[in-house]
Amino acid sequence: MSKSLLVISRQAPWSGPGAREALDIALAGGAFDLPIGLLFLDDGVFQLSSAQQPATLQQKDLSANLQALPMFGVEALYVSQRSLAERGLQDQPSSLAVERLDDSSISALIDRYDQVITL
Template structure:
């Protein structure tokens, strides 16, 4: 039986390659039917925003990668309620439907997974 993996993405989408790498790990794991969850935390919640303008920074849009997560079997998607609120993001304006978790919910989530990677 495969061990479950939680990927915690804490970086904004355009500060470097970290956000894309987190998505790539999730997509690769999903392609191999690994039980994977993805948590967007801190500035990582900016990846979920539909108001991104990547062309301004001559970057590729991460929206397509985000939309591909469920198609690759990565359906356990979470975001920190506090992180969204602190950054003025509304759940209705996100690329994906995510389960919002408070601090207690985040602790419980991490405890459910066998392995955790933070990027």
């Protein structure tokens, strides 16, 4: 039986390769039918903003990768409610259907997975 994997994405899409790497790991795991979840935490919540303009910063757009997650079987998508609130994003629409979690729910989520990767 496959071990479950939780990928925690903590970087904004424009701050370096971490956001893209987290998505690549999630997509690869999903392609191999690995039970996988993806949690957007801290600045990683900026990846969910539907109003991104990556070309302004000469960055690649991650929205296609994000939209591909469900097609690869990555449907367990979560976001930290606290991280959204701290960044003023709690009322903005998300580019993905994600479950909003409080801090205690995040702790319980992490405990449910066999392996956790943080980027």
